[in-house]
Amino acid sequence: MTLSNSAQAILKYILVSLHLLMFSVIAQAEVVQFHAWGGSAQVNGYLQWVSEQLQKEYGITLHHVKLADTSDAVSRVLAEKAAGNHTNGSVDLIWVNGENFAAMKQHQLLLPNWVSSIPNFTLTNAQKNPAMVTDFGIATEGQEAPWGKASLVFYHNSRLLPTPPRNVHQLLRFSRENPGRFTYPAPTDYLGVSFLKYVLVALNKQHRALLYKPVTERAFKTVSAALWRYLDALHPTMWQQGTHMVRQASALQRLMDSEVLWLSFSFTAAEIPSAVSRFDLPRSTRTYAMDEGSLANVHFLGIPYNAAHRTSALTVVNFLLSPKAQAKKQQLAVWGDATVLDMSLLSERQKEWFNTQQTHPSALSTSTAVPLFAEPHASWTDTLRDAWFKRYGERL
Amino acid sequence: MITGFQRFTLIARIAFVAVLSIPVLAGVVGVLFPAFGYFPALGSDSFNATGFAQLFAVDGIGVMIGLSLLTGVSATLLATLGALSLLAVFYQSRYLQKIQRLFSPLLVLPHAGVAIALLFILSPSGLVARMVDVLGLTHSSGVTNIYWFFPYDNYGIAITLGLALKELPFILLIALGVLSQPQIARKVHGYYQSASALGYSPSTIFCKTVLPLLYPQIRLPLLAVLAFATANVEIPLLLGSNYPPTLSVAVVQWFNHVDLSMRFMGSAAAVVQLLVTVFALLIWFVSEQGIYRCRHLIYLSGESYIRRGILKTFAYSLCGLYGAMSLAVVYAVLLWSFATYWTFPNLLPDGITTLHWQTAWRGVAPALGNTLLLGIIVSAVALIMTVMTLESETVQIESRWLPMNNRFFVVVLFLPLLVPGVAFLYGLVWFQQRFFPQGEWGPLFVTHLVYVLPYVFISLAVAYRKLDARYIQVAYGMGKTPWQVFRAIKLPMLFNPLLVAFALGLAISFSQYLPTLLSTGGRIPTITTEAVALASGSSYRLTAVYVVLQAILPWLGFLLAWWLPKRFFNPSTQANSVIGNPVYDTKAG
Numbered sequence: 001m002t003l004s005n006s007a008q009a010i011l012k013y014i015l016v017s018l019h020l021l022m023f024s025v026i027a028q029a030e031v032v033q034f035h036a037w038g039g040s041a042q043v044n045g046y047l048q049w050v051s052e053q054l055q056k057e058y059g060i061t062l063h064h065v066k067l068a069d070t071s072d073a074v075s076r077v078l079a080e081k082a083a084g085n086h087t088n089g090s091v092d093l094i095w096v097n098g099e100n101f102a103a104m105k106q107h108q109l110l111l112p113n114w115v116s117s118i119p120n121f122t123l124t125n126a127q128k129n130p131a132m133v134t135d136f137g138i139a140t141e142g143q144e145a146p147w148g149k150a151s152l153v154f155y156h157n158s159r160l161l162p163t164p165p166r167n168v169h170q171l172l173r174f175s176r177e178n179p180g181r182f183t184y185p186a187p188t189d190y191l192g193v194s195f196l197k198y199v200l201v202a203l204n205k206q207h208r209a210l211l212y213k214p215v216t217e218r219a220f221k222t223v224s225a226a227l228w229r230y231l232d233a234l235h236p237t238m239w240q241q242g243t244h245m246v247r248q249a250s251a252l253q254r255l256m257d258s259e260v261l262w263l264s265f266s267f268t269a270a271e272i273p274s275a276v277s278r279f280d281l282p283r284s285t286r287t288y289a290m291d292e293g294s295l296a297n298v299h300f301l302g303i304p305y306n307a308a309h310r311t312s313a314l315t316v317v318n319f320l321l322s323p324k325a326q327a328k329k330q331q332l333a334v335w336g337d338a339t340v341l342d343m344s345l346l347s348e349r350q351k352e353w354f355n356t357q358q359t360h361p362s363a364l365s366t367s368t369a370v371p372l373f374a375e376p377h378a379s380w381t382d383t384l385r386d387a388w389f390k391r392y393g394e395r396l
Numbered sequence: 397m398i399t400g401f402q403r404f405t406l407i408a409r410i411a412f413v414a415v416l417s418i419p420v421l422a423g424v425v426g427v428l429f430p431a432f433g434y435f436p437a438l439g440s441d442s443f444n445a446t447g448f449a450q451l452f453a454v455d456g457i458g459v460m461i462g463l464s465l466l467t468g469v470s471a472t473l474l475a476t477l478g479a480l481s482l483l484a485v486f487y488q489s490r491y492l493q494k495i496q497r498l499f500s501p502l503l504v505l506p507h508a509g510v511a512i513a514l515l516f517i518l519s520p521s522g523l524v525a526r527m528v529d530v531l532g533l534t535h536s537s538g539v540t541n542i543y544w545f546f547p548y549d550n551y552g553i554a555i556t557l558g559l560a561l562k563e564l565p566f567i568l569l570i571a572l573g574v575l576s577q578p579q580i581a582r583k584v585h586g587y588y589q590s591a592s593a594l595g596y597s598p599s600t601i602f603c604k605t606v607l608p609l610l611y612p613q614i615r616l617p618l619l620a621v622l623a624f625a626t627a628n629v630e631i632p633l634l635l636g637s638n639y640p641p642t643l644s645v646a647v648v649q650w651f652n653h654v655d656l657s658m659r660f661m662g663s664a665a666a667v668v669q670l671l672v673t674v675f676a677l678l679i680w681f682v683s684e685q686g687i688y689r690c691r692h693l694i695y696l697s698g699e700s701y702i703r704r705g706i707l708k709t710f711a712y713s714l715c716g717l718y719g720a721m722s723l724a725v726v727y728a729v730l731l732w733s734f735a736t737y738w739t740f741p742n743l744l745p746d747g748i749t750t751l752h753w754q755t756a757w758r759g760v761a762p763a764l765g766n767t768l769l770l771g772i773i774v775s776a777v778a779l780i781m782t783v784m785t786l787e788s789e790t791v792q793i794e795s796r797w798l799p800m801n802n803r804f805f806v807v808v809l810f811l812p813l814l815v816p817g818v819a820f821l822y823g824l825v826w827f828q829q830r831f832f833p834q835g836e837w838g839p840l841f842v843t844h845l846v847y848v849l850p851y852v853f854i855s856l857a858v859a860y861r862k863l864d865a866r867y868i869q870v871a872y873g874m875g876k877t878p879w880q881v882f883r884a885i886k887l888p889m890l891f892n893p894l895l896v897a898f899a900l901g902l903a904i905s906f907s908q909y910l911p912t913l914l915s916t917g918g919r920i921p922t923i924t925t926e927a928v929a930l931a932s933g934s935s936y937r938l939t940a941v942y943v944v945l946q947a948i949l950p951w952l953g954f955l956l957a958w959w960l961p962k963r964f965f966n967p968s969t970q971a972n973s974v975i976g977n978p979v980y981d982t983k984a985g
Contacts, residue, residue, distance in 0.1 A: 160539065180542030186638070244548040244637040250934035257936055258521035259740045260540050278751065279736045280935045393455050395638045396649040 030060045032312045035073035036095035038066020046335045049328065054319060060312050065091075070100050077109045077304045089306030092313045096144065097299040098136045102378055104302065105143060111303040111310060113142040118314065120321035121145055125342035130374065131298050132340060137212050137377030144300035145317050148329060148337040151289065151296035151372055152198055153269040153364055159284035161262040166291040168202040172230065174263065175237040181262040183239035183246065183255070186395035187385045191249035191267060196384050198295040200227050201373045211376040215383045224387060235392070245395050257281050270336020273360035285362045289370040296372035298340060327353035332360060401879035402791045408784030412849065413808050415781070419824055419846050420811050424670070426823025431663035438656055447664035454661075456640035463636070464643040464672050467552040468626030469679055471559035476618060478560070478714050479567040483610075484602040485711035487575070488588055495715055496572070499565035501722040501947065504954065506907030508928045509946040510562045511634035512939055516728040517721070518554075520544035521740050523728045529741035540740050547635040554635040555642065559625045561721065564714075567614070567621060570854075574613040575606075578862050583609065599707050604695055616806060617854070619677055620813035626676045627669055627816030630909050630928060643669050647818045648910070663822065670819040677814075729947075732940035756941040760926070767906055767922040767949065770837075774844045775901030778852040779894065785853070786860045787882060809853060812846045821914045828915065836916045843911035852901045859893035860886075895957035903950030923949065 032054075038044055044066065051062040067073055073094050080089050096104065104110050115121055124146055126132040132146045133139060156164040161181070165171040175182045185192035201211060203226040210219040235242030239261060246252060253271075255261040257280055266272060275281040301320065303313045319325055323346055326339040343351060359365075398406075429435065433444035451457060486492050502510060517523045520540045528534055534541060547554040575581060587605040588598070596604070632642040640646070647669055650662030732738070733752055735745035821843065828839045863886065871881045887894075909924050921929075927942035 239542070240548055240637075243550065243639045245639070247638065253934040254936055258519065258540065260520050260542070275934065278755075278935070278937075279749065280937060282739065283737055393639060396641045396646045 030058075030309070030312050032060055032062050032092045032309050032316050033065055033090060034062055034093045034095075034316070035065045035067055035070075035076075035091050037070055038064065042335045046329055049334070050320065050325060053325070054316060058312075058315055058319070060315060062316060070094070070096055071103075074100050074104055074109070077104070077306070078107060080306060081107070081109060086306050088308045089304050090308070091304045092307045092309045093316060094302050094304060095147070095299065096302050097297065099378065101135045101140075101144060101300065101302065102138055104304075105138065105141075109304055110143040111305050111307065114303065114314065115140070115142040115145045118145055118318050118321060120318050120323075120341075123321065123323070123341045123345050125345055129342065129372075131296060131372055134212075134374055135300060136297065136375045137379075140300065144302040145321065146298045146340040147301045147320060148326075149296055149298045149340055149372075150267045151269070151294040151338065151370070152194055152265055152267055153272070153287050153289050153294060154263065154265045155256070155272050155281075155285055155287045155362075156263045157256065157259060157261075157282055157284055158286045159282065160259065164263055164286075164288060168199055168230070168290070168292065171263075172234055172237075175234055178262065179237045180239050180241075180260075182237075182264070183242070183252070183261065184265075185249050185252065186245045186247060187388050188395070189246075189248055191252075191265075192245075193381055193385055194267060194295055195265065196227065196388060197376055197380070198290075198373070199230055200224070200380075200384070201295060201376065202290075202292055203227060203230060211380060212374065214377055215379045220380075220383055220387070224384075228391065231392070242392075247395065253281065256285070268336070269338070269364040270332055273332055273363040274336070276360070276362040281362070283362075287362060287364040289364065293371040293373045295375065297375045323350040323353060330354060332363060398791060399878055401877070401882070402788070405784045405788035406791060408781055409788040412781050412785040412853075413805070415842070415845055416808050416811055416849060419842055420815050420820050422827050423820025423822070423824035424815065426826040427663050427666045427819060428823070429663075430659055430826070431667045433660060435659060438659065440660070447660035448668075450661040451664045451668065454646075460640045460643040460646050461668065461672055463552045463555075463632075463640070464626050464669070465676055465679075467555040467559060467632070467636075467642060468622060468628075468673075468676050471556045471563060471625045472618070472622040472680075474556070474560040475563035475567055475621065478564045478710075479571060480607065481707050481711045482568060482714060483571055483575075483606075484599040485708055487602055487606070488598045496568070498715060498718045498722055499568060501725055502561060502718065503565040503569065504903060504950045505562075505725070505943070505947050506630075506903075506909070506924055506950075507562055507628060508630040508634065508907070508909055508924055509943045511558050511631045512927065512943050513725045513729055514554075514558055514561070514635065515547060516732060516936075516940065517724045518546040520546075523724050523743075526741040526743055530743060538741060548637045550637050550639075552632075552636060552642070555632045558631045558635050559628065561718075562631070563621050563625065565718075567618065570617045571610060571614050573855075573858055574610060577858055580609065580613070597704055599704055608691075616810050619680065620810050622676055622680055623673050623814045623816060626673045627818055629818060634928075643672060644816065644818050647822075651822050666819045666822060669816055673814075673816050673819075729940050729943050732937055733944050735937060752935070752937040752941050756938055756945075760923070760942075760945070763921045763923050763926045764945075766920050767924075770840065770844060770920075770922065771902045771905040771949075774841060774848050774905045775852065775898050778845060778848045778901050779856075779898050781849065782853045782856050782897065783860075783894070786857060787878075787886075789861075790878070809850050813850055817910050821910060825914050836919055839915040840912065840920055843915040844905050844908055847908055847911060848901045848904045851904045852897045855900045856890075856893055856897040859890060863889060892957075892961040895960055896954070899950070899953035899957035902953040906946070906949050 034047070036043070036047065044064065047062070047064045051064070054060040054062050065073075073091055074096075077089060077091055077094075094104075101110075124132045131149070133141075135144065154164065161174075161178075165174040171182070184195040187193045187196055200223060201208065204211065204223045207219075207223050210223055213219070238245075239255065246255070249266070252261065252264045253266070253275060256264045257275075259282065269287055272281065272285060272287045276283065276285050301317050303310055303317075307313055321340070323341060326341050327350075329335050329337050330339050339354065343354070346354075431447050433440055433442065433446055435441075454460075482495065486495055505513060515522065519525070520542065525541060525544060529537060545553065546557075575584060584606050588601055591601040591605060592598075627644045629644050629648055632645050633648070636642055636645065638645070641649070643665060647662055647665045650658045650665060653662070731745060734748045734750065736747035736749050738745040824839070824843065832838060867885050867889070868881055871885055876884070906922070907924055908922075909928055912920070912922050912925050923942065923945050927939065927946055930939045930942055
């Protein structure tokens with residue numbers, strides 16, 4: 001008895017120390033430093049879940065470095081490159097898009113040609129969805145993998161406006177018939193510029209290709225004529241006759257809450273039902289997408305060229321693109337960020353994961369597929385904004 | 397012979413003058429340089445007028461300047477006339493105490509809080525619009541009106557209303573403070589007695605005898621109000637149109653612009669803002685002269701029932717307005733902070749929830765901590781400096797180098813209130829970034845002190861100077877030193893006003909928006925900066941929570957200031973608490 005007891009104790013001791021040894025090796029080798037904006041409790045909570053899953057399934061520890069501004073991480077990698085640290089960088093994975101990606105690509109700070117090697121990337125069906133490999137009009141060239149997408153959704157107060165406009169022309173008709181019930185933020189706000197881009201894309205079906213190339217004076221003249229005609233007609237019918245315009249996107253939601261506006265829009269579809277649950281929007285609020293298409297942009301995951309743990313980082317990206325992780329991310333209660341996966345490529349069981357979420361009456365219906373407009377080339381933003389100010393005057 | 401203590405008070409007086417003048421003057425210089433094109437950090441080290449040229453090429457710059465002038469002057473005029481007519485009608489009346497209470501909610505709420513509260517009441521879906529709808533006074537029943545007058549009108553009416561509503565209680569408070577000074581109160585009492593014997597009504601007596609006595613005493617605070625109103629940021633930012641806004645709002649927007657080269661134009665605009673304020677003061681001076689020339693009309697006219705009637709109606713309607721406003725503010729803001737859905741035009745929300753308070757509570761801790769810590773330190777320092785400076789007035793000394801001259805001192809005292817914040821704060825930030833780039837709390841402390849000191853001084857000076865001199869003379873007669881007299885007689889006797897001044901300091905510090913935002917680059921949030929940020933955020937209900945917090949904090953300060961002396965210095969209370977259980981002593985509070 002005593003002998004077997006002590007043998008057991010020794011065995012236990014050996015097992016425990018082996019386990020500890022293994023664990024410490026893993027812990028040393030497999031910490032991935034994920035630099036991502038940390039300003040949202042929902043995003044942070046999701047990454048917490050991701051970290052737990054990775055630990056369980058792959059023994060990888062994901063450390064979320066919470067950034068106030070993504071450009072902080074960009075300048076960090078740039079500083080490392082300048083200092084000659086080409087192999088042992090402190091950033092393993094970075095959440096980017098738009099101008100930060102443009103800057104990183106320009107300075108060759110990202111690992112190239114790795115995205116196609118990610119098994120789950122095929123599920124995004126990039127051949128059919130060019131938005132998966134284009135970031136604000138700039139080709140990603142395998143330097144970043146799509147992670148999630150945001151699209152411009154509209155929401156309306158169904159008590160006051162039972163049938164909302166379904167395209168850009170109906171929007172103008174609605175505003176004419178119901179003056180003062182619609183407005184958009186001044187284009188100093190990103191949502192304001194996004195609205196201009198949406199109208200620009202929607203009104204220029206025949207010249208759309210121009211919008212995805214760097215802007216030229218001629219191209220701008222060609223496509224903007226329809227936009228100005230449209231806005232000239234829209235502004236006098238808007239809230240405050242289009243003179244005073246809200247400074248921030250958030251003010252739109254407040255005006256919807258106070259029932260002054262009947263129709264509004266947002267880049268974060270998930271925030272609408274969540275605001276209704278917090279009583280910050282009327283119960284009768286409904287979210288929908290315009291029939292002709294929604295302006296959409298995709299946010300991406302990049303690996304710096306000097307990442308110290310690039311193999312683990314690739315594993316992390318593959319997990320983040322897995323149907324399981326994407327389905328969890330799309331749940332309204334978790335984050336509500338739309339998936340980048342093409343539903344038609346998923347198995348029935350995988351599709352189920354995306355459908356199990358509780359539906360909120362105010363949320364965007366997931367059953368209807370909406371065509372997406374990619375963001376125009378990054379160079380259009382400033383030109384558009386400046387031309388708007390010149391024509392309609394600055395809002396301060 | 398000067399004692400060490402007295403020498404210390406003289407040093408404190410110099411420090412007092414330095415703290416008030418150096419940041420303001422440095423700030424103005426710091427704005428003047430970039431306004432004239434000198435800003436080496438942006439690659440410009442020669443002087444030019446490009447900033448001004450750019451500024452005057454901006455569309456609607458004339459309207460911006462006009463709006464600042466118009467709203468500032470008319471709001472101050474309205475508030476002054478209102479406060480004076482209230483005094484005329486109610487000064488000798490027993491309702492005065494009760495009337496003061498009507499005005500207190502709008503007195504303790506900071507400007508940002510007042511603007512937000514007005515949005516809850518007067519906007520197209522606010523309380524007033526709901527009442528109009530419920531009473532059936534509108535054509536489109538059940539739907540918010542789009543042609544509503546408030547806010548964001550192009551004529552600055554909403555801004556004027558907001559400013560006037562907020563300034564009137566302040567002017568009233570200052571005037572009552574002046575009238576409570578013993579030498580003035582004695583005179584006024586005499587005037588009332590003799591004039592009533594001659595058959596004049598109280599309001600006529602006020603206009604003919606008290607006003608000429610009172611006005612010179614409240615003139616400087618009035619000018620400070622005027623300067624403040626022409627350059628205020630919070631109220632036009634929240635209630636005014638942004639096409640175009642007032643000049644002060646434009647200055648802030650240009651300085652916050654991502655394009656740093658806008659700094660030149662922003663600085664030029666800040667200089668123009670300074671000129672606008674000076675011009676508003678000039679308008680005031682000229683009007684004063686005009687009224688002074690016509691004073692015989694006031695003095696020589698007899699009793700007029702019509703004039704008295706108009707004055708009385710005006711004063712009573714003001715009381716009604718403020719009573720209704722105060723009620724509406726408390727009702728709307730409190731209910732919104734607890735409301736679930738609240739459909740137009742219902743006067744009550746569908747339900748009540750503590751969700752918004754819970755949400756706010758999670759995020760409020762750092763802001764609340766910063767607000768309290770800063771307020772307490774700043775007010776304590778301001779109080780010590782003020783007491784020492786007041787004490788230095790008793791020192792008999794002839795010196796060309798000491799700022800003993802009263803006139804000079806008073807101008808310095810009002811300097812931070814007369815020079816618009818937007819005109820010197822940015823320059824101050826420039827100096828700070830140049831010389832103390834790492835500092836956050838230091839510059840924050842200094843900017844708050846600059847604004848808190850004058851108010852603490854004004855609040856305490858009256859009580860300090862009217863302290864019965866006989867106690868002090870007796871003490872000196874018994875051979876006590878100035879320090880002993882100060883410690884054993886003045887401090888205990890002034891315990892009550894000291895606490896009130898401290899509470900006022902807290903209230904002023906709590907309410908600072910622009911100084912807090914600018915001196916820290918937004919890195920140290922306070923309740924007020926959070927409230928303004930939230931007012932442009934997406935939740936009305938969360939904003940309401942912050943307005944309640946903004947009102948509660950200074951109110952708690954004043955409550956403590958009012959309760960502590962009663963608790964510790966009221967002989968009857970002390971006797972009670974020795975004998976019986978103080979919990980049951982209802983008179984103690």
